[in-house]
Amino acid sequence: MATAGLYRRALPSPPAIEFASSQGKQLFKEALAAGTVEGFFKLISYYQTQSEPAYCGLATISMVLNALAIDPGRTWKGPWRWFDDSMLDCCEPLEKIKADGVTFKKVACLVVCNGGKVDAFRTDECIVDDFRKHVISCTSSEDCHVVVSYHRGVFKQTGTGHFSPIGGYHAGMDMVLILDVARFKYPPHWIPLPLLWEAMNTIDEATGRYRG
């Protein structure tokens, strides 16, 4: 009997190393000892799946806002105030995001109008060493989180533009832990930071600008 639809995709490895694999766990242990997964604990406490195919940007923001313990000031379900991806509609109509996804600029707007602060960095305005410094700084703290906008094709993954938060950094391997919000497709995985930079340094056809 044929079953309709798809059950996950095989994670192309290399370049990725699955977080829950032996090697992925070893990287995590080493990064933990080195102090560059400090932000992981709060962020993973609110790890979630994007609820719609084009909600990767919204699920990414929702995780970070919950991890930073920002009160949305409005209820989600029952009496509870809580961020979910389907509640983030202040910069762009949700129906438009459902159809077309969301741009780098709108993601920054959405964080701000929900009570967060944003330092936006684009690949055509800084260099990979600046990016690495920010990744190290944020993964070593609990007060900020790095989210990235990138093209999946650079990692040999299916799909195009995608957003996800970064959960950690491994200095020895120069790799970042991507907490992929499309968990029905790919599990969380480590990716070489220079390759992530390359994936960020691609043109978003929706805006004609560099993506990340």
Place this chain on the structure above:
Amino acid sequence: MATAGLYRRALPSPPAIEFASSQGKQLFKEALAAGTVEGFFKLISYYQTQSEPAYCGLATISMVLNALAIDPGRTWKGPWRWFDDSMLDCCEPLEKIKADGVTFKKVACLVVCNGGKVDAFRTDECIVDDFRKHVISCTSSEDCHVVVSYHRGVFKQTGTGHFSPIGGYHAGMDMVLILDVARFKYPPHWIPLPLLWEAMNTIDEATGRYRG
């Protein structure tokens, strides 16, 4: 201006230790070194929030089924086959679960009819040492996960009966890591295993039997 609803609850500590606190991280590091958070990596990759107030049992099962990479054989959204709490309706009508929650027995039924295997243990049929052995065995492996049914009141938490999966064990402190699925209320936390046993060893008024 008053804001409607509730923004989380303060986690009563003791007896709980928040996972993302300094002490919680330290416990995690030690448990990682001891090999009793092996199942954590797969399980946390699919950590989710219960989507309805009475869906704690369903969200718990959904996490475990995704962590075990069981194919649901039916689609969730778009082309993707994936478990979400709102898809688990084979043993009890979803509307009934939404109103009344789900019992220990129905949770076991739901796992089986979705392709998982269950070893069910109840507090009136075994002793705390047996429970500890199972927790150690499952947290040291990736092939099984422990889910628990317990009364929150024993932890000084608000609410009554609750389900959540266990993400790890710390032998020195004899504590378990509860990946609470009601994340809008309490973050994941460590709890003394004997206290969890006590919370499991309470009567579920819906069935008149011991809960866990």
